[in-house]
Amino acid sequence: MPADATAHIRIARPSRDLQAAEDFWTSGLGLDVLYRYTTDGTDGEHSLLMVGWLDASWHLELVHDPVAPIQPRPTPEDLLVIYLGEPVPDALVERLERHGGKRVPAHNPYWDTWGVTFQDPDGYLLVLSTRAWSSS
Structure with a gap:
């Protein structure tokens, strides 16, 4: 392939x-x-x-690696963006926070306008975007 x-x-x-x-x-x-x-x-x-x-x-x-752990080293621009194409449900925000996520301001204010940013337990950023995306 x-x-x-x-x-x-x-x-x-x-x-x-x-x-x-x-x-x-x-x-x-x-x-x-x-x-x-x-x-x-x-x-x-x-x-x-x-x-x-x-x-x-x-x-x-x-x-x-339990013998030689590698510490995560995320930067403010290491984002995993999921395009929801609709408002981020309050229940989802609350659930992510209840399960170890921390809502944080985005380094790039674009993401605060078009979504919600969370820091995961390893410090990486997840953005739930209210926008939709199509590559075509």
């Missing part, structure tokens, strides 16, 4: 705490656990968690 619009995308990030990340992404945002692998770190293995929506063409992989 060539690299084109049908290719699946994996976004991989280090995580300090996979349980806290899972709570935020699944119980908070509503993603599904697609795969989970837990290890004690022997033989250089890593624990990982893959979350996403079952029919989406992308998923998020969160990785933790």
Whole structure:
């Protein structure tokens, strides 16, 4: 298969705490656990968690090395933006905050105008945009 619009995308990030990340992404945002692998770190293995929506063409992989953890180093512009195409429901905002998310002002004020920004338990930013997106 060539690299084109049908290719699946994996976004991989280090995580300090996979349980806290899972709570935020699944119980908070509503993603599904697609795969989970837990290890004690022997033989250089890593624990990982893959979350996403079952029919989406992308998923998020969160990785933790229990022997030599890598600290996440997000910048203010490391954003995962999900275009809702409608107002962000108050219940979703409350659920994300209840499950480890912290509502924060965006570095770029564009996102405060067109969405809501959350910091996940590892410090990465999730923007729920009220706008819609189409690449066509």
